[in-house]
Structures are given as structure tokens and as C-alpha cells.
Amino acid sequence: MSYSGDTRVGGPADVRDLPELTISKLAVGRMDNNAYLLRCKRTGEAVLIDAADEADRIVDLIGDGGLARVITTHRHPDHWQALAEVVGVTGARTVAHPDDAEELPVSVDDPVEHGDRVPVGECSLEVVHLRGHTPGSIALRYDDPEGVTHLFTGDSLFPGGVGKTWSDADFRSLLTDVGERVFADMGDETWVYPGHGKDTTLGTERPHLDEWRERGW
Template identity: 35%
Template sequence: MIDKVVVGDLDTNCWIIRAPGTNEAALIDPGAEPDRILQAVDGLDIRAIVLTHAHYDHVLAIPILTHQLKAPVLAHPAEKEVWQHELAHLEEHGHFDAGTATEDLLAVGRPPRATGQLWDGTVDRPLQDADTIAIGELEITVKHTPGHSPGSICLAIEGHLFTGDTLFPGGPGLTGAQWPLTSFEAIMRSIRGLLADTPDETQIHPGHGRDTTVGAERPHLREWATRGW
């Protein structure tokens, strides 16, 4: 069973994957609003908190959730540098970098900041490409997909891909010279590899916004490469 809680100032999709026939579950990208997330997982045994990447809008609820749920945090080790960069930006500017949404949030008096304790960056289990995460009898496969960040990962179960900010309906996640630690060339390589042998009917669950399918996105790879974003 797959559920979603949309949280925070960037409407981040926090995903809950429950193993069939059990109350064991994984929590993906707890970006904010820990009280709402805790309500959504009430009665579940959260076996892992998995990060597709470490941008602030995917991690801010971690301190409260790890305290309440006693669940380990899993992420790619390359995201340590990403979180350090996020904290450095916060210290320098007084707010996080919300990408293309930053100016709009500042204009309406909603600077992207944390309202409580910040995550200390602790990862209990580093993840690498092709690792698996067992939730009951459900097996989640890790796919390392750098580009939006060096340690971005996607998570695969049969019929479903959780793509974080690597792939959305209409193209790849944010990259560009003004955003350190990103690479358009890398994200396109990652997306080509991700979609190469994945059936068209596979559902894509991104880090923000609506779902799509592999079949809907695959035909546009050349178009995205040409436009450069």
C-alpha cells in the first residue's frame, strides 16, 4: 500500500510504503510537518526513513520522527556534502535555498527556514546503487541517480518508482550553474538509465506534484536533452 502526505512550503511528497499483510512500512522524504506525518503513520511499524536526497525540504522532520519512531535514517553518503551546503546557505542568508521558488517565498514573507531542531546529518545506513531495503516481505531496490544532487537515489518496487527530485512529469529535476552540486548531464544519464528497462506502465511517484508513468515520460528524453533542463 502506498500513501502520500504533502508537507512544507514546497509541497513535498512524503511517501509511506507499507508491506502487504503487515504493519511494517518505510517512510520516504519526511520534509516537514512531523505531527502530520506521525498521524499518517499511526499504528505502523516504520522500519526505515529513506531520503532520496538531502535538500532541506526533504529532511526537516527527521529529528522529531527519529525520536518518536526510533527508525534508522538511510541515504546515499554523497548527500553529506549536500546537507552541509544547505546549512551553509542557511547560515549565510538566513534561509534555505528553495531553488526557483526562493524569490516567491521571500516576496510573500515566507523565507524557507526550519521551525525546530535541525537534523544533525546522521545516516544510520549508507545506501549504494542496487542495495535493497527489506520491509516485511517487500523489497525496495535503490537506484543511484546523481544529477539533482550527487547522492540522489530513486527507489523501485514492482510497478512503482519513487523518483525524488530526479524525474517529474515533463522532465528532470532542477539543475544549473547557479545551484552547486547539480549537473544536467548527470541527471540525463541517470534518467536514461532509470527508464531503460522499466515497463511503460510503471508508475512514477516524484518528490513534488502529481504522479506519471514511464510510458508517458520516455518519449520526451530527446526533447529534454535538447532544451537543456
């Protein structure tokens, strides 16, 4: 069955099989968070994006293949409820932007800035700093050498708009970063994997950028 990105809490992971990387999307917790397990096909090394909740289900998803790193997209607690337990079980290194690191329940082993790369075996993710939802919110970009770009956006970009902000200045900051660092730099076929709910593509969202700007959220 082909990947759809439509998952539900308590249900199975939806798995996307790329030439060099496998992406497993799992919905967890009462806020319907998404946790993403990425595993390099050549080496078997795996990285988790957001140990959001339900550590037992995340550990089951990881299985016997082990986990090298957990990347936390931002400081909000619904994205790290399972972080300490998953790290404790797997021994994985922790990755986050330094502007959000102090709010996490574990120390950050590998702080990352805009443009840095996080290895996933022989694959890698590029860090995209998107300021506004939180000061240290990041997205992770994977450029499939045989396909399209895949972007894991945390709570910075969803179907229908950018993430929630708490001031006009934060909204303008986030919309500017999303415009310049995402839409201006990536094609319409880019697949977007958000921190909650269903996936989308940049081509689906691009026509609405001016509408988001005018409505202010």
C-alpha cells in the first residue's frame, strides 16, 4: 500500500519507502503529535524526529535496529514527552537548536544551527531554522537523490498556514523565514511532514502565502 501520511493515534505507522531512506510516521499522544523514524537503508542507522509521547510505541517502532539520534524540532512539551525515556532506553544522542535547548528535559548533545547537517547513516538532513513559533524551532530537509525534497517542519508549517505565534512580530518572523528558507528555496513537489496531523506539499500551500500574510496568522 502506498504512503498517504494519514495516521491516527493508536494506529499503525505509515511507512514511506525511498531509494536510500525509509520514513515511518507514527501518531502519538492526546495532541495527535507526529513522530518520524528515518532509517538509512545502507547502514541501518536511524534517527527519530520528535519523541513526542507514548515512549513504548516509539520504542516498538525503533525495534532491534537501534537509534543513533533524537532530533527535537522545538521546546514545546508535547514534542518531547517521551524524550527522556526513549534516550534512556536507546542511548541515542540528542539534537536541538540551542535557543530551545534549555527547555528540554535532557541535555542536548549536539546543538545545531541553520545550515548544519545531521547524519542518518549515509544520508543526511539539513537544518532549517524557522524563527517564530519558538526561538529555536527547526525543520529538517532531506533531498532524495532520486526524487523530491522531504521537509519535516515541526510546528512551523502545516496544511493551511504557518504555526501558531503569540505576537505580530513572531508571526512576521515565521512567515518571512518560511517564505525565504522554504518556499523560495524548495520546489512545489516538496513533501511536508508536520508536527501534527496530515501531510501536504509546498505546491498545495504556495498559492495561499499572500492570504496568510493578510489574515495575520
